[in-house]
Amino acid sequence: MKPGVGKTTSAVWLAHALCALDVPPLLVDSDPAGSALRWSELAGGFPFPVVALPVGDVHRRIDDFLGGRQAVVLDAPQLEDHARIARGVMRHADEWIVPVTPAPIELDRMAPIQAEMGEVQSLRAEPARTAVLLNRTNRRESTRTGPDADAREVLAERGFDVLDTQIARLDLYSQSFGGPVQVEDTAYMDLARELLKRREGA
Template sequence: MSHAFVNLKPGVGKTTSAVWLAHALHESGIQPLLVDSDPASSALRWSELAGGFPFPVIALPVGDVHRRVNDFLGNRQAVVFDAPQLEDHAHIARSIMRYASEWIVPVTPAPIELDRMAPINSEMGDVQSLRARPARAAVLLNRTNRPDATRTGPDADAREALTERGFDVLSTHIPRLDLYAQSFGSPIDVKGSAYMDLADELIKRQDTV
């Protein structure tokens, strides 16, 4: 299993999602490697401030990540990538996308975020042409406005719009909560969180490949 959180812009929740998902996989019994490929090293710094994570975190902010990751994998069953924004570090992000079997795009259900999906889709199409096997791509609705499901109400419009444009939108969504927004630098208690649901959904998606 290998999952990469990618987007054009910074500040969309890539690092938060990568850190929480890695914890959720660990809690699910799948031992992950968390790869921080953002030159800002936010995930690595988070692990240091939190006194360490229960899995390894490595920094690989380089343009040949896809060639180096397996040197650090060992017997780990999953890799989670915190990718830098494509607009500033395209060579690193594209290298990650060449390796990861699933690309996850965190998207806030707001019109400006939906408008950015066309260039993201173009980038994904370019990288697919470099791969021997196509990667799966999915949208994760992030910082949603309501704690319950986004099947109805304001966030359902974003889900519908993305689906109509051909995007695979994950059933799991991440609500706008201080629990996630203010968690940087703190130890993670992932039990009962939306990220446990995300891990479960991603594990089941792997079973359908």
């Protein structure tokens, strides 16, 4: 929901991980910049459909493209620039994953997003599950000490559910733009498994 935190990278890699786990998703690019769709074009196509829906009523249109798929991954635009579209994404998705880098300025920016999330929850028939994905961290694994652990603790104190999986700062993810995604043995496989487990327990 914020610029520069890896929204598109996270969406694309998560979609590939779900596909590798035999849950082939629909990837919905709701960002007017169209980065996820462009990525799929440059890569010669993904093994799952990608549709562009950068519209405010995206929540009303997604079902037309599902085709019986069990999962939809939505790449939301920046909330501050495209609030209507972002709200439409939030009205459809039953799991909101917010990528956050473990830096003080990024943690401070979570307050308005938390308020916005509360407003959209009030528009839904059932509340969405929400979670924070620590992204571009200093370590591969979550730890009890260090700046990543401090960020995890601050977010938890502010009422956020922080996923166990975290994504290390690796050039592998960002440099894959436009090329094939080799998702095996990456943290995104762990993320996909954690999200599927959360869904089973819901």
